[in-house]
Amino acid sequence: MLTYILRRIAATIPVMGLVALFVFSLLYIAPGDPAAIIAGDQATVQQIAHIRASLGLDRPFLVRFGDWLWHVLHGDLGTSIFTNLPVLRMIEQRAPTTLSLMTITLVMSIAIAVPMGVLAAWKAGTWIDRVIMVMAVFGFSVPVFVIGYLLAYAFALRLPWFPVQGYVSLSHGFWPWLRSLILPSLTLGGIYIALIARITRATMLEVLSQDYVRTARAKGVGQREILYVHALKNAAVPIVTIIGIGFAALIGGAVVTESVFALPGIGRLTVDAILQRDYPVIQGVVLVFSFIYVLVNLVVDILYTVFDPRIRY
Amino acid sequence: MGIRRRTFLGASAAALAAPGIARAASVLKFIPQADITILDPVWTTAYVTRNHGFLVFDTLYGTDATFNASPQMVEGHVVDNGGRQWTMKLRDGLKWHDGAKVLARDCVASIRRWGARDAFGATVLQFADEIAAVDDRTIRFRLKQPFPLLPTALGKAASNSCPMMPERLAMTDPFKQVTEMVGSGPFRWNARERVVGSLAVYEKFHGYVPRPGGVASGTAGPKIVHYDRVEWHVIPDAATKTAAMQSGETDWWENPPADNALVLKADRGLVTRVLDPTGLMGCMRLNQLVAPFDNPAVRRVVLDAVRQEDYMVAVAGTDPSMWHVPTGIFAPGTPMASDVGLKRFTEAKDFAKLKTALEKAGYKGEKIVLLLPTDLPELKAEAEVSADMFRRMGFEVDAQASDWGTVVQRRASMKPVAAGGWSVFSTFWTGLDQLSPAGHVFLRGQGKAGGQPGWPSSPAIEALRNQWLAAKDVTTQKELAVKLQQQAFIDVPYIPLGQFFQNTSYKKSVTGVLDGIPVFWNVRPA
Numbered sequence: 001m002l003t004y005i006l007r008r009i010a011a012t013i014p015v016m017g018l019v020a021l022f023v024f025s026l027l028y029i030a031p032g033d034p035a036a037i038i039a040g041d042q043a044t045v046q047q048i049a050h051i052r053a054s055l056g057l058d059r060p061f062l063v064r065f066g067d068w069l070w071h072v073l074h075g076d077l078g079t080s081i082f083t084n085l086p087v088l089r090m091i092e093q094r095a096p097t098t099l100s101l102m103t104i105t106l107v108m109s110i111a112i113a114v115p116m117g118v119l120a121a122w123k124a125g126t127w128i129d130r131v132i133m134v135m136a137v138f139g140f141s142v143p144v145f146v147i148g149y150l151l152a153y154a155f156a157l158r159l160p161w162f163p164v165q166g167y168v169s170l171s172h173g174f175w176p177w178l179r180s181l182i183l184p185s186l187t188l189g190g191i192y193i194a195l196i197a198r199i200t201r202a203t204m205l206e207v208l209s210q211d212y213v214r215t216a217r218a219k220g221v222g223q224r225e226i227l228y229v230h231a232l233k234n235a236a237v238p239i240v241t242i243i244g245i246g247f248a249a250l251i252g253g254a255v256v257t258e259s260v261f262a263l264p265g266i267g268r269l270t271v272d273a274i275l276q277r278d279y280p281v282i283q284g285v286v287l288v289f290s291f292i293y294v295l296v297n298l299v300v301d302i303l304y305t306v307f308d309p310r311i312r313y
Numbered sequence: 314m315g316i317r318r319r320t321f322l323g324a325s326a327a328a329l330a331a332p333g334i335a336r337a338a339s340v341l342k343f344i345p346q347a348d349i350t351i352l353d354p355v356w357t358t359a360y361v362t363r364n365h366g367f368l369v370f371d372t373l374y375g376t377d378a379t380f381n382a383s384p385q386m387v388e389g390h391v392v393d394n395g396g397r398q399w400t401m402k403l404r405d406g407l408k409w410h411d412g413a414k415v416l417a418r419d420c421v422a423s424i425r426r427w428g429a430r431d432a433f434g435a436t437v438l439q440f441a442d443e444i445a446a447v448d449d450r451t452i453r454f455r456l457k458q459p460f461p462l463l464p465t466a467l468g469k470a471a472s473n474s475c476p477m478m479p480e481r482l483a484m485t486d487p488f489k490q491v492t493e494m495v496g497s498g499p500f501r502w503n504a505r506e507r508v509v510g511s512l513a514v515y516e517k518f519h520g521y522v523p524r525p526g527g528v529a530s531g532t533a534g535p536k537i538v539h540y541d542r543v544e545w546h547v548i549p550d551a552a553t554k555t556a557a558m559q560s561g562e563t564d565w566w567e568n569p570p571a572d573n574a575l576v577l578k579a580d581r582g583l584v585t586r587v588l589d590p591t592g593l594m595g596c597m598r599l600n601q602l603v604a605p606f607d608n609p610a611v612r613r614v615v616l617d618a619v620r621q622e623d624y625m626v627a628v629a630g631t632d633p634s635m636w637h638v639p640t641g642i643f644a645p646g647t648p649m650a651s652d653v654g655l656k657r658f659t660e661a662k663d664f665a666k667l668k669t670a671l672e673k674a675g676y677k678g679e680k681i682v683l684l685l686p687t688d689l690p691e692l693k694a695e696a697e698v699s700a701d702m703f704r705r706m707g708f709e710v711d712a713q714a715s716d717w718g719t720v721v722q723r724r725a726s727m728k729p730v731a732a733g734g735w736s737v738f739s740t741f742w743t744g745l746d747q748l749s750p751a752g753h754v755f756l757r758g759q760g761k762a763g764g765q766p767g768w769p770s771s772p773a774i775e776a777l778r779n780q781w782l783a784a785k786d787v788t789t790q791k792e793l794a795v796k797l798q799q800q801a802f803i804d805v806p807y808i809p810l811g812q813f814f815q816n817t818s819y820k821k822s823v824t825g826v827l828d829g830i831p832v833f834w835n836v837r838p839a
Contacts, residue, residue, distance in 0.1 A: 045764040156560060157559060261553065262548040264508050275718060276718065
């Protein structure tokens with residue numbers, strides 16, 4: 001197992017290298033010029049060229065890529081063209097918000113969606129199943145920003161229970177921190193809950209029709225034990241897979257959620273950097289996100305062995 | 314249970330002292346138009362950076378609400394040698410935020426740095442034989458010719474303003490950003506608490522010496538600070554900003570769009586009004602290097618096709634109090650504005666006639682590439698109205714949608730449209746940018762040498778501008794401004810599209826908000 005993990009971690013290095021090359025190339029060929037944005041409307045073409053040169057943006061592709069890669073290998077993601085701040089510092093500043101949002105969303109989504117899916121499978125074909133599936137379709141269909149606006153209107157403006165916007169750091173206390181993240185997490189979790197609930201239901205239906213479940217029932221094992229001890233554990237592999245895949249959707253959704261609730265997270269940092277063509281920031285963020293995504297997939301693979309002892313690496 | 318006399322006295326004393334000790338810092342929570350990503354007000358013309366600049370940096374002169382320059386950091390000035398020598402003396406007690414004294418040589422270096430980047434600043438340097446620090450408090454300008462606009466230039470409120478910095482910062486390359494924020498303005502920059510894209514914090518600078526006497530107006534007069542701390546909260550979404558104002562989480566929103574302003578106006582706890590009466594001036598730029606707009610006759614037909622109301626309704630809505638037409642090349646209501654030649658912008662248009670006129674002018678069916686930015690609603694609206702107008706005139710229009718970042722790169726291209734060039738784009742400037750020919754970037758005719766996308770060439774406009782800069786009195790300036798407008802409608806360096814206004818919204822409990830650009834002195838809690 002340890003060898004497998006080490007091999008997988010080693011395999012991330014060429015993956016990250018390819019991601020780096022891809023992102024750098026994409027930005028190189030994409031239209032837009034940060035120097036022109038910085039210089040503003042009044043600037044002459046000559047002034048823009050001067051700024052471009054001072055930022056080193058006029059150097060050949062390979063020189064720029066080589067320079068950037070060299071610094072990345074030394075743990076330096078570069079400096080933002082606009083703010084002049086180290087990219088790593090900007091990411092560090094933003095990471096707690098996004099990590100907090102994702103953690104709460106993940107925990108909340110699993111806590112809500114898995115029991116929902118199990119219940120729907122248990123009561124398959126009844127009105128309970130239909131209600132749960134309608135809710136799942138709703139979660140899939142309604143855009144994240146619409147859910148966000150509705151929640152903010154209801155629970156921040158009409159009923160002033162939560163703040164409309166902003167993030168409170170955990171260092172200011174657990175409840176203020178949680179309070180600032182409840183509405184964003186519910187917003188972001190909508191699609192995730194729907195996804196997990198549907199997969200849980202489908203997988204549980206399959207497992208519940210297996211012989212060993214029938215045998216357990218015949219032996220007089222209780223319904224709760226059948227569902228949560230025997231069936232759910234065997235249904236866990238696809239559920240864990242979908243949680244891992246859904247992580248990418250969570251990253252995408254975080255961009256919108258952070259904008260709607262004005263959370264200073266990595267999602268907004270990415271959007272702002274793209275609009276401004278702040279290349280070092282875009283490259284740094286994509287690299288970090290890619291690394292996290294690879295890591296999540298590794299964790300998912302390891303979890304398979306926990307839920308299904310037949311799987312061995 | 315009894316109470317001991319000493320305990321009672323101690324408790325009473327503590328209670329009396331408490332209000333002084335425990336007074337909470339007063340905080341003003343402001344939502345700016347965008348994040349302050351660039352801190353150096355000389356390095357960029359972004360309006361948000363200009364506003365930030367006026368908190369941290371002071372200027373030698375200020376501009377009041379009637380657009381007059383008056384001494385700010387300087388006590389005053391003496392003009393000698395027939396207007397060719399200006400001697401300015403700094404006020405006593407001015408300090409940088411690091412505690413050092415503000416010296417004349419700091420100011421000289423600051424003026425030079427600004428002059429390397431700003432159009433009006435470049436004019437100052439062009440007129441100057443020497444800018445020198447005579448002693449610690451005295452700055453002397455020796456000029457090639459009289460230049461009565463010197464205080465106006467040094468005190469301009471439009472981008473780029475002329476911020477004073479310590480010499481060590483001002484001596485740096487003007488094409489590289491200064492990120493160490495040491496100014497002598499009424500607020501200090503709190504770098505520690507900054508979260509890019511979310512929060513910027515300014516603290517009252519207790520060493521600031523406001524100008525004695527007078528009334529605060531625009532960027533002129535005494536800059537007296539009443540809040541201990543000003544926080545800029547960056548909120549990207551307009552609906553969220555509206556909700557933040559309605560819930561009382563923020564105190565002041567710089568520029569709510571028209572739709573959101575309607576909601577805010579209905580809120581009794583808020584004041585929602587126009588802050589800057591000079592508004593924003595829509596402008597259409599035609600590329601004069603490529604056909605068909607290299608032909609002045611074609612440009613003049615387009616000029617005649619523009620109905621400014623169509624643009625303003627698209628940009629600012631149907632409430633006519635939020636826009637003004639017709640507008641010429643200077644902001645309406647300001648000293649240089651005139652109505653000469655503006656009737657064309659309000660007349661109903663006969664597109665069949667315009668089509669014929671276009672053919673007569675020499676249009677040969679060339680494709681025009683219209684740059685359409687999708688991420689800035691006002692510019693998108695302007696471009697969409699233009700696209701429709703051009704099509705109705707008979708142009709073959711290729712409206713290319715992209716974000717603003719792509720537009721600003723594309724418009725720098727001098728190539729033909731088939732090789733990645735362009736034909737037309739629209740933008741807007743603040744009215745402050747179009748107060749006079751001095752800082753009016755679109756009112757130039759230097760051709761390729763000017764380096765301005767569109768590359769308009771008009772020796773007549775350049776000659777009139779030079780005469781205006783040298784004019785000795787306002788009457789002459791006004792006469793020349795009229796001639797400039799007439800000439801602009803012949804050579805068509807750009808086409809004015811109307812003036813629109815932006816609301817600002819703040820809590821009723823916030824008072825003393827000054828007209829003009831958002832400034833944070835004079836503002837106080839009720």
